[in-house]
Amino acid sequence: MVITNPKYEEALLRYNKKIAGASVEDMVLNVGPQHPSTHGVLRLELITDGEIVKEVIPHIGYLHRCFEKHAESLTYQQTIPFTDRMDYLASMNNSHAFVMGVERMMGIDKDIPKRVEYIRVLVCELNRIASHLIAIGTYGIDIGAFTPFLWCFRDREHIMGMLEWASGSRMLYNYIWVGGLFYDLPVGFEERCRDFVEYFKPKMVELNQLLTDNQVFISRTANVGVLPLDVAINYGCSGPMLRASGLKWDLRRIDNYSAYPEIDFEIPIGQGLMGKVGDCWDRYKVRVDEIEQSLRIVEQCLDRLQKELKRTPDFDPRAKMPRKTIPKAQDYYVRCEGAKGELGFYFITDGKSEIPTRVKSRGPSFNNLSVLPELSKGVLIADLIAIVGSIDFVLGEVDR
């Protein structure tokens, strides 16, 4: 096939012309793809006038690993490890979303044992804490605070250790399977997890004293990169990014999936305590508050898992696993609250094979990042780094 119509090339020519034309009076500055503050391999092309950023053109795709193409040639169970590699800082949340979608299409989502659901929520929330810890720690380092980064990584290491104990892997777990789990939690996990919660709570107070209320940090982030709510919604922002703009929108409450309806937790939103609602400090603060809420969820899960949902010798987490995963022919879009926002998978199945016809993944980071050009018009270059850090994207999920 030879594509001849010149209009398909128009946008590319326009872009090339813009870059070539801009360099006469303004400076074109590349940030990334190997710049540490881009959190991976994001390349930002800035058109700058002195220190002022006139325009940002993000270039993504350096970490594109063909998730959708892979998913079209593998069975559902085989695709789960690939979902882990999308948002590699919160792998459990990814596989949870994917697995939930497949289970609903199979019609077995109501048969999943309560203990399995609670374990899933437990590991997801632990992983969410780990993900937010990285967001906070690396945000500090972007702005010039080195200590919080080390503290966050020290505490995250405990979570990594626990999840490794459960699944055998430190980051990419492949723990949640269609119809169940890889294994039950190891004996003693609940106790160790409770110890961690007790250990971690005072550490959060310390972290708040060190970073949240730090005047230097506040000066760098408050009133910077203010994202109004209507813009956030129109750009499809979700998760902490949307909540920081002042909207109580959390799919764990809206859709009430898995064990979340039985769990009590608050949804923190940005209140503009240090500046305007929706600035970088609010986005940071929402993550800090969410860690506290996640700890509450973890505690409630542990309560249930240690009392009425205790492990029994004959409990088999793979009991409900279908022998053949063949959903009937349909389309289904599943969404759930990942660590970064609304994580969605769109399946098209033909009802005959174990391999889906089409899988589209809607990564929250992809949408959250797309607001960056709008957010950083006319800011200083140093503020751009603060804005990029506050979005908290993972390039594995942006590029998939």
Next chain:
Amino acid sequence: MSFDDIKNLLTEKLGDTVITGEETGGLQPALLINPDDIAAVCLELRNNPKTYFDFLSSLSGVHYNDETNRYGVVYHLASIPYKTQLTLKISKAHPKESNELPEFKSVTPVYRTADWHEREAYDMLGIYFEGHPDLRRILLPDDWEGFPLRKDYQNAEFYKGIRID
């Protein structure tokens, strides 16, 4: 608003030809929309106080690979005030040996998030969105040949003179 109410509302506001059918077999019902009207439908659904579908969750390009070689786009809308979801579908037959790309209207003026999603659909499936402000490839390099998520995609033998094994 229920699915049927939305259907009635759209027929009432935009005429009988807007909705070409519906799919209610699966867990999520979907409305099939006339491809030319998709931007108007999205604008109406977003602005109407009875629906307020203000959040575009996902936009997926699809190659159906049936007898007529259909290409389609699926829109997953969500309403934040009403906490509802809606699926819209458009599709068009496209001759296999055509040198043109299948063309649809862009919804970028309605939902800015569609910008990157449509670029992705263009990149992966070669769907051209008319009226898109900046339709360049997004995930693949600008000089990539072919559209990888098409069902008839053949892996290239060479990339810039280097043999791909």
